[in-house]
Each structure stands twice: as C-alpha cells, then as structure tokens.
Amino acid sequence: MNKKTIIILFLVLLNLLSSCNSIQEKKEVEKKEVLNKKEIIKKEKSKEIVKKNNLEMEKKLQIDEKCIWCWKCAMVAPNNFVMDFDKLKAVVISQKNIFSDEVKTAIQICPIDSISIS
Numbered sequence: 634m635n636k637k638t639i640i641i642l643f644l645v646l647l648n649l650l651s652s653c654n655s656i657q658e659k660k661e662v663e664k665k666e667v668l669n670k671k672e673i674i675k676k677e678k679s680k681e682i683v684k685k686n687n688l689e690m691e692k693k694l695q696i697d698e699k700c701i702w703c704w705k706c707a708m709v710a711p712n713n714f715v716m717d718f719d720k721l722k723a724v725v726i727s728q729k730n731i732f733s734d735e736v737k738t739a740i741q742i743c744p745i746d747s748i749s750i751s
Contacts, residue, residue: 694725694728695751696714696723701745702723705739706743709735710738710739712729713730736750
C-alpha cells in the first residue's frame with residue numbers, strides 16, 4: 634500500500650468515527666428530551682391533583698332541613714352520611730371524597746334534593 638491509500642483509508646475511518654459519535658450524541662440529546670417531557674407531564678399531573686384537592690377542600694357536602702329521613706344517602710354513601718335519630722334527618726359525618734361515585738349517587742337518589750355540594 635502506498636501513502637495515498639493509507640491517507641484515504643485513515644480519512645474514511647476518521648469520518649466513520651465522527652459520524653458514530655454524532656449519532657451517539659443525537660441519541661443522548663433525544664433521550665434527555667424524552668426525560669424532560671416526562672418530567673413536565675409528571676409536574677402537570679401533580680398540579681392537577683393539587684388543584685382537585687384544593688377544590689374538594691373548598692367545597693362542602695351539606696344536607697338542608699328538607700331532609701325526610703329516607704335513609705337512601707346513608708345506605709349508598711355510609712362513609713359520608715348517617716341518620717340522626719334525635720333530629721330525624723341525615724347528617725354529614727365526613728367531607729372526604731365528596732366527589733366520589735357514592736356521594737354523587739346519593740345526591741341523585743335523594744327524593745327531595747336536600748343534598749348539595751357548595
């Protein structure tokens with residue numbers, strides 16, 4: 634092999650090595666971008682959870698004086714309602730999970746609409 638051939642081979646190898654490095658760098662940059670996007674999504678979900686929790690903390694489950702003591706709410710959502718034998722009406726015992734399916738059902742099945750979230 635002559636000098637010219639060796640130089641050409643050297644340049645070809647050098648070019649190959651540099652292209653491999655740039656591919657590797659590109660993959661690392663893409664990986665960082667994906668991780669950043671995942672982190673942003675995670676932060677947004679956290680913000681949504683905090684916002685939902687704050688909304689739940691601001692709202693209160695209430696039963697007005699129209700309650701006819703039908704027991705439906707206490708049967709459907711026993712974690713939130715009980716029957717008060719002195720007042721002869723349902724009372725709220727917990728403000729937790731007031732947007733749960735059970736509480737929503739209790740609100741819907743109340744025959745005189747005396748349950749509300751406000």
